[in-house]
Amino acid sequence: xxxxxxxxxxxxxxxxxxxxxxxxxxxxxxxxxxxxxxxxxxxxxxxxxxxxxxxxxxxxxxxxxxxxxxxxxxxxxxxxxxxxxxxxxxxxxxxxxxxxxxxxxxxxxxxxxxxxxxxxxxxxxxxxxxxxxxxxxxxxxxxxxxxxxxxxxxxxxxxxxxxxxxxxxxxxxxxxxxxxxxxxxxxxxxxxxxxxxxxxxxxxxxxxxxxxxxxxxxxxxxxxxxxxxxxxxxxxxxxxxxxxxxxxxxxxxxxxxxxxxxxxxxxxxxxxxxxxxxxxxxxxxxxxxxxxxxxxxxxxxxxxxxxxxxxxxxxxxxxxxxxxxxxxxxxxxxxxxxxxxxxxxxxxxxxxxxxxxxxxxxxxxxxxxxxxxxxxxxxxxxxxxxxxxxxxxxxxxxxxxxxxxxxxxxxxxxxxxxxxxxxxxxxxxxxxxxxxxxxxxxxxxxxxxxxxxxxxxxxxxxxxxxxxxxxxxxxxxxxxxxxxxxxxxxxxxxxxxxxxxxxxxxxxxxxxxxxxxxxxxxxxxxxxxxxxxxxxxxxxxxxxxxxxxxxxxxxxxxxxxxxxxxxxxxxxxxxxxxxxxxxxxxxxxxxxxxxxxxxxxxxxxxxxxxxxxxxxxxx
Amino acid sequence: xxxxxxxxxxxxxxxxxxxxxxxxxxxxxxxxxxxxxxxxxxxxxxxxxxxxxxxxxxxxxxxxxxxxxxxxxxxxxxxxxxxxxxxxxxxxxxxxxxxxxxxxxxxxxxxxxxxxxxxxxxxxxxxxxxxxxxxxxxxxxxxxxxxxxxxxxxxxxxxxx
Numbered sequence: 001x002x003x004x005x006x007x008x009x010x011x012x013x014x015x016x017x018x019x020x021x022x023x024x025x026x027x028x029x030x031x032x033x034x035x036x037x038x039x040x041x042x043x044x045x046x047x048x049x050x051x052x053x054x055x056x057x058x059x060x061x062x063x064x065x066x067x068x069x070x071x072x073x074x075x076x077x078x079x080x081x082x083x084x085x086x087x088x089x090x091x092x093x094x095x096x097x098x099x100x101x102x103x104x105x106x107x108x109x110x111x112x113x114x115x116x117x118x119x120x121x122x123x124x125x126x127x128x129x130x131x132x133x134x135x136x137x138x139x140x141x142x143x144x145x146x147x148x149x150x151x152x153x154x155x156x157x158x159x160x161x162x163x164x165x166x167x168x169x170x171x172x173x174x175x176x177x178x179x180x181x182x183x184x185x186x187x188x189x190x191x192x193x194x195x196x197x198x199x200x201x202x203x204x205x206x207x208x209x210x211x212x213x214x215x216x217x218x219x220x221x222x223x224x225x226x227x228x229x230x231x232x233x234x235x236x237x238x239x240x241x242x243x244x245x246x247x248x249x250x251x252x253x254x255x256x257x258x259x260x261x262x263x264x265x266x267x268x269x270x271x272x273x274x275x276x277x278x279x280x281x282x283x284x285x286x287x288x289x290x291x292x293x294x295x296x297x298x299x300x301x302x303x304x305x306x307x308x309x310x311x312x313x314x315x316x317x318x319x320x321x322x323x324x325x326x327x328x329x330x331x332x333x334x335x336x337x338x339x340x341x342x343x344x345x346x347x348x349x350x351x352x353x354x355x356x357x358x359x360x361x362x363x364x365x366x367x368x369x370x371x372x373x374x375x376x377x378x379x380x381x382x383x384x385x386x387x388x389x390x391x392x393x394x395x396x397x398x399x400x401x402x403x404x405x406x407x408x409x410x411x412x413x414x415x416x417x418x419x420x421x422x423x424x425x426x427x428x429x430x431x432x433x434x435x436x437x438x439x440x441x442x443x444x445x446x447x448x449x450x451x452x453x454x455x456x457x458x459x460x461x462x463x464x465x466x467x468x469x470x471x472x473x474x475x476x477x478x479x480x481x482x483x484x485x486x487x488x489x490x491x492x493x494x495x496x497x498x499x500x501x502x503x504x505x506x507x508x509x510x511x512x513x514x515x516x517x518x519x520x521x522x523x524x525x526x527x528x529x530x531x532x533x534x535x536x537x538x539x540x541x542x543x544x545x546x547x548x549x550x551x552x553x554x555x556x557x558x559x560x561x562x563x564x565x566x567x568x569x570x571x572x573x574x575x576x577x578x579x580x581x582x583x584x585x586x587x588x589x590x591x592x593x594x595x596x597x598x599x600x601x602x603x604x605x606x607x608x609x610x611x612x613x614x615x616x617x618x619x
Numbered sequence: 620x621x622x623x624x625x626x627x628x629x630x631x632x633x634x635x636x637x638x639x640x641x642x643x644x645x646x647x648x649x650x651x652x653x654x655x656x657x658x659x660x661x662x663x664x665x666x667x668x669x670x671x672x673x674x675x676x677x678x679x680x681x682x683x684x685x686x687x688x689x690x691x692x693x694x695x696x697x698x699x700x701x702x703x704x705x706x707x708x709x710x711x712x713x714x715x716x717x718x719x720x721x722x723x724x725x726x727x728x729x730x731x732x733x734x735x736x737x738x739x740x741x742x743x744x745x746x747x748x749x750x751x752x753x754x755x756x757x758x759x760x761x762x763x764x765x766x767x768x769x770x771x772x773x774x775x776x777x778x779x780x
Contacts, residue, residue: 044744079743224699321676418700454700
């Protein structure tokens with residue numbers, strides 16, 4: 001493949017190009033209308049809104065107004081979302097739940113909120129660009145560009161100081177200095193474990209072989225976590241630039257992004273970004289005239305949760321079954337094809353450029369001493385404002401759930417928050433004031449994980465939640481080691497028995513013992529952490545386990561075998577439930593209260609969902 | 620015979636391929652043929668000089684690969700945690716009941732197939748399903764029946780035209 005001569009070959013050209021791009025943008029654009037075009041936005045219907053905006057812009061014949069397709073703004077609760085920015089003053093207004101019919105009003109209004117539309121408070125600041133004058137709870141370092149620039153246009157990234165960190169590293173620093181800077185910043189792996197990134201890099205840097213690899217782990221498999229997808233869809237260049245910096249730091253020429261095939265939009269944007277970066281000369285041979293070569297390839301994951309584990313991921317790239325291997329040797333010593341390899345998560349990489357641009361000292365001022373910086377969380381479940389948030393480490397759970405998330409849906413009681421996905425645990429109501437970082441979460445019996453936060457209310461049964469996670473692990477266990485393959489199967493059987501009301505107190509003890517054995521003996525991180533949801537729910541919600549076992553009741557009314565359906569006096573005798581019942585177990589005369597035959601009932605819930613009069617009780 | 624030609628065409632894109640090209644080849648073949656047929660697997664094995672058993676060993680390990688053709692409308696139900704706490708199992712059960720098939724199966728007329736997939740990362744829209752890649756968000760059980768009916772109706776109207 002022949003590539004045309006790169007556009008930028010030294011640092012002076014980058015400086016000039018950046019200045020030119022900025023001037024051109026601010027000259028042409030007075031009002032910038034940002035349209036959120038992430039996967040969620042598109043699924044919620046952004047495309048027709050975009051079309052309507054373009055049409056009304058043409059119809060109103062305004063100059064200086066530009067429409068930009070941006071990545072996720074993190075406001076999933078109000079998609080489709082649009083932000084209108086005055087480029088000169090930086091003033092902006094964010095609209096939520098926008099419809100195509102609103103387009104005309106939005107274009108006409110500028111940055112003065114248009115009437116009749118849902119306006120959303122921003123709630124975050126950008127530590128790199130401004131002071132936190134509004135006392136915003138969120139600080140966006142990783143999500144700095146997501147929702148602000150067009151991810152498919154490298155010039156917009158360059159205007160945001162893009163590729164300056166790479167330029168600085170290549171021309172002004174030695175690999176050892178880069179490793180030292182990252183080590184000094186205290187950046188820890190954002191994929192879950194929290195291993196210091198700088199130390200990982202220093203291991204690989206110290207290795208002799210000439211061939212080394214940088215792998216970006218974008219195999220985001222934790223159910224309930226979608227921050228990596230949002231970063232890659234909203235700001236792919238930040239990750240590419242950081243991979244090149246990592247390559248320089250450890251002495252690697254090749255980078256690989258291992259990404260889930262289930263993320264088609266992220267893949268497409270990455271491909272565009274890689275192509276543009278090569279054209280500009282930020283990837284390829286002799287970058288910035290420094291003599292350093294680096295290029296990046298994509299590999300698509302084929303759908304295996306265990307491939308998020310670094311040794312399994314490497315096996316998968318080599319074309320094998322994605323089974324983990326025993327560590328040591330660590331990948332930083334012998335990884336892909338037996339060569340030194342670093343595997344870092346998408347979010348970890350997304351921090352690197354900001355650290356290089358602003359220095360380790362700047363980064364350490366945000367967050368806590370043990371866990372500097374910010375963390376992106378995906379808030380989901382029974383919460384009013386579902387979304388993607390980025391907060392400084394050390395923010396309390398209460399602030400996240402009640403401040404940013406605006407509390408529990410339908411005025412229900414908060415019961416627990418699940419963090420860390422299938423490897424994590426649940427945190428209870430009385431621990432809401434805990435400030436979160438890597439270490440406090442482990443103390444609470446959970447873990448950071450990749451950052452999924454599922455909020456649960458009084459209607460959720462914790463035994464059933466534990467069983468749900470085990471079902472997931474069972475399905476995803478690679479089957480290599482016995483504790484994980486068979487142990488989890490037995491755990492799942494015991495939990496199923498409990499949810500059916502067929503267990504005794506001995507089961508509870510066995511559950512505890514087996515969980516401990518699996519934790520101690522499984523081969524990889526997935527196996528060792530797989531009993532975590534069981535252990536954590538047993539410790540925090542023992543009363544629910546006891547209610548299932550001793551009283552044969554599911555307090556939340558979730559476990560189908562332990563609930564009964566009945567009809568109360570609200571029944572008008574409309575006979576809709578009777579018609580829809582698949583086993584014909586509802587009887588009654590027209591216009592009189594009906595009765596459910598509990599013996600014949602299969603507890604499918606069809607009557608409950610079809611009744612318009614709140615006449616079906618589920619207990 | 621058509622499959623063979625398609626696989627051949629894909630293999631020409633992988634010159635001097637080694638073991639690490641196996642998964643990308645399998646992905647491309649499934650993309651183009653819809654699933655991995657026995658013939659396709661044998662053909663790939665011959666090309667890469669790998670025993671068929673090894674290829675099945677790899678292919679069955681990953682969730683992405685299918686060994687049966689999917690239906691005309693492929694329904695994927697997300698089993699992520701957010702979808703679970705918002706009632707995705709009810710939605711899934713309704714699909715099973717209405718279509719009379721289970722996870723990984725295709726209806727006899729080849730019209731629908733059903734698959735439970737790991738989190739598709741649209742937790743803000745939970746519970747969510749995708750039909751041929753098109754998202755349907757914030758579903759309740761009855762929406763499942765409605766969606767099936769709509770597709771059946773559309774198919775019928777198409778027949779009458």
